[in-house]
Amino acid sequence: MRHQTLFRSGRLGALALTLVAGMIAGTGLPAQADPVRQDDPSNTWSADLVTIDDDDTNVTNVDGRLRLADLTRTPASLRRPVPEGMLVTATHQLATPADLVTADYKGVGPGAGAGTGVTIEVRGQQADGEWGEWREAGTALSEPTLLVQVRVVLTGANATIGELALSATLTASPKTHAATPGLTYRVFATREGLVGGTTANGHVITSRDHFVALPSRRGLAARNAGDYTVKVCTTSGTLRCEYAPVWDVGPWNTTDDYWNPSATRQSWKDLPQGRPEAQAAYQNNYNGGEDQFGRQVANPAGIDLADGTFWDGLKLTDNSWVNVSYLWTGTGSRATLGNDLLNIRPSASTSGTALGYVAPYSRVPVECFATGTTVTGTYRTSNQWDRLATGQFISHAYVASITGGTVAAC
Structure with missing residues (x-):
């Protein structure tokens, strides 16, 4: 049996559950929380490695062992022929707040080279209602929680796992959340393309698709989330923006959460915060000019953009420097979109020239709301417009829910 420790980021349970009652001003729309697994709260439990559902990717369970289902499937953005799959467990309610989870697992087969094997990752729900980043063994996260979730990642043909036992304890005091916009860095963007390929979360890439890839699973969302x-x-010409979910891992690396400070950054802690390893390798011959897999880095990319995000959202014609805000690193109210590609307008009106898009399933910050053109959308008919940032509005008619507290008038 192998043993790993995982720090679990999360939110205090009482506060976590009361946030569900938050109402968006002027609409009567309740904030919605993620569904909680209906079992007895416990700080020791066993993960279900048998049930495979829609948020799991390329895994199967045979004779009580979780293994890869397709040995030819690899995350599209990495362009690396090593198969990978993952299982995301149901959320688990703890009996008492905790920020440290230990994981005991058995029956792990050997990997097939560098960067292969089994990784156990964990996340918790924060005091603002958002999920913290996925973190791997031995890495401290931000705060105690009463709601946790575990992800098992298999990399390489021989990676398997039998049983997984978990235990949660408290090591730190709760944090108080203040509204913050999140971290923003200027990085080089490349076009992912690869239509027909499969992303790390199991999404099959379509023509003019809208999502991004980052070189770390810490910020990887589930399919259709x-x-x-x-x-x-954009950083030159007419300003255009797109809000898009992170659905793939890459380019180049898989352990480069460069947006985090060195104290919590998974790899290359000596690099400045906000500087991708691929950029340092390409520009400064860092790591001998190679990525984590020993490949010579051919561009400084810190983000991959799907074709629709690249061509239609930002109207780029070539790989380019962009400003990227990692929205989960901020706090405050968030709007969740459904399966709609939504125009960003400069005012609360459909007559303004579109400034970009909010991609389907994105979760975006909401600063305040304004009254404007009445729109009939997926969820309601409404004259409310939600302001995401200065000069960026979306129709509330297409917003599935608001979480993180009450939104006031602008």
């Missing part, structure tokens, strides 16, 4: 969404904006 936007827990981890970025705002990507």
Whole structure:
């Protein structure tokens, strides 16, 4: 049996559950929380490695062992022929707040080279109602929680796992959340393309698709979810932005959460915060000019953009420097979109020239709301418009829910 420790980020349970009652001003729309697994709260439990559902990718359970289902499937953005799959467990309610989870697992087969094997990752729900980043063994996260979720990642043909036992304890005091916009860095963006390929979360890439890839699973959302969404904006010419979910891992690396400070950054802690390893390798011959897999880095990319985000959202014609905001690193109210590609307008009106898009399933910040053109959308008919940032409005008619507290008038 192998043993790993995982720090679990999360939110205090009482506060977590009361946030569900938050109402968006002027609409009567209740904030919605993620569904909680209906079992007895416990700080020791066993993960279900048998049930495979829609948020799991390329895994199967044979004779009580979780293994890869397709040995030819690899995350599209990485362009690396090593198969990978993952299982995301149901959320688990703890009996008492905790920020440290230990994981005991057995029956792990050997990997097939560098960067292969089994990784156990964990996340918790924060005091603002958002999920914290996925973190791996031995890495401290931000705060105690009463709601946790575990992800098992298999990399390489021989990676398997039998049983997984978990235990949660408290090591730190709760944090108080203040509204913050999140981290923003200027990085080089490349076009992912690869239509017909499969992303790390199991999404099959379509023509003019809308999502992004980042070189770390810490910010990887499940398929058709936007827990981890970025705002990507052009840095030259006419300003255009797109809010898009993180659905793939890459380019180049898989352990480069460069947006985090060195104290919590998974790899390359000596690099400045906000500087991708691929950029340092390409520009400064860092790591001998190679990525984590020993490949010579051919461009400084810190983000991959799907074709629709690249061509239609930002109207780029070539790989380019962009400003990226990692929205889950901020706090405050969030709007969750359904399966609609939504125009960003400069005012609360359909007559304004579109400034970009909010991609389907994104979760975006809401600063305040304004009254404007009445729109009939997926969820309601409404004259309310939600302001995401200065000069960026979306129709509330297409917003599935608001979480993180009450939104006031602008």
